[in-house]
Amino acid sequence: ALWHERVSAPMLAWLWFSMSLLMVWLIPLGSRDYVTYLRDFADFNELGFAEAVRQDPLYASAVWLFGHLGGSADVFYLLLASLGLGVKLTALSRLSSASALALLLYVCSYFFLHDFTQLRAGLAIGLWMHALAELRYSRGRYLLLTTLASLIHLQAALGFGLFAVLMLTRYRAGVWLLCAGALAIFAAAATSVFDQLGHAVLAAIPDPRVEVYLELAAQQVWVRPNPYSFLSLLALVTALTGLSPHLSPVSLPDAEPVPKRADSHAVFVALLLGVCALSLLASVSVAAFRVSEHFFALLPVGLWLVASREGASPWLRYGLWLLAALLAYIFLFYSPYLIDPFVDALDE
DSSP: OOSOSBOOHHHHHHHHHHHHHHHHHHHHHHOTTHHHHHHHHHHHHTSOHHHHTTSSHHHHHHHHHHHHTTOOHHHHHHHHHHHHHHHHHHHHHHHTTTBHHHHHHHHTSHHHHHHHHOHHHHHHHHHHHHHHHHTTTOHHHHHHHHHHHHHHOGGGGHHHHHHHHHHHTTSHHHHHHHHHHHHHHHHTTTSSTTHHHHHHHHHTSOOHHHHHHHHHHHHTOSOOOOTTSHHHHHHHHHHHHHHGGGTSOOSSOTTSOOOOOHHHHHHHHHHHHHHHHHHHTTTSHHHHHHHHHHHHTTHHHHHHHHHHSTTOOHHHHHHHHHHHHHHHHIIIIIOHHHHOOOHHHHHO
């Protein structure tokens, strides 16, 4: 990133290869979810094929077939981690016009650690990011890739909700409504006004994992999310800055769409949804974290888009270098989950 503003295909391949080696070495040693993945692999392969694929069918089919062909769980998940990393890196490159700085922000931050632990969700989010890149060309391809990602992890179905919001924000009035609503939700986040609403919405989702989330919430296993965390504030400021050109008066009437690049616009809208999720789903902390992390994965791209748009101060680019160093310190050194991953406590 110091020597090249843009990442070429060979450079991207080298980055993927070197980081894959790092992940293959470290995941069995430090990923707090790795033991759970190995146990799930054994459980899936004890079931019949029809029973195994009822949930997340594409992922479950791959696990079942790999196991019945004699493959080991360790090999499968390390290959899955490497595949997810490659999909995510290429998606980030597409969304940021191959920016080395956007990739640096990803590598130095929480988002890489998310892929380090949540292997399956990381792959699904990467595919959904590719769907966002296709929005410039075809809404049908966006929906198709989002469906494919949802077959790997149901979390990717959040992309359909984003699509509905994007239809609303095709017009300037819709952008105003979204930003005003997000700010109101953010302002009320310190209260418990949304607790019953969030709980009711989640309870209506027919998924066994959501039932586990609700049970964990009842037992207060997870602490309530902080809606005013550094990450949330950064996402809010980035989203509002990115959407600000569409809030100012334009020559077009409200009844006509405002010209915008579909994939870039979607990045900023998604970041706002991530901020809102921490408030709306705060009563079920695990769900709030899952939904917000899905949309916040786009933060490296959003930051780069704001810093590199026409008329932006060059100091914004320099600020991203400082931010990358800060994120590296927070998530690679300071973070208590790395110093003490609580593996024993979670197993108990």
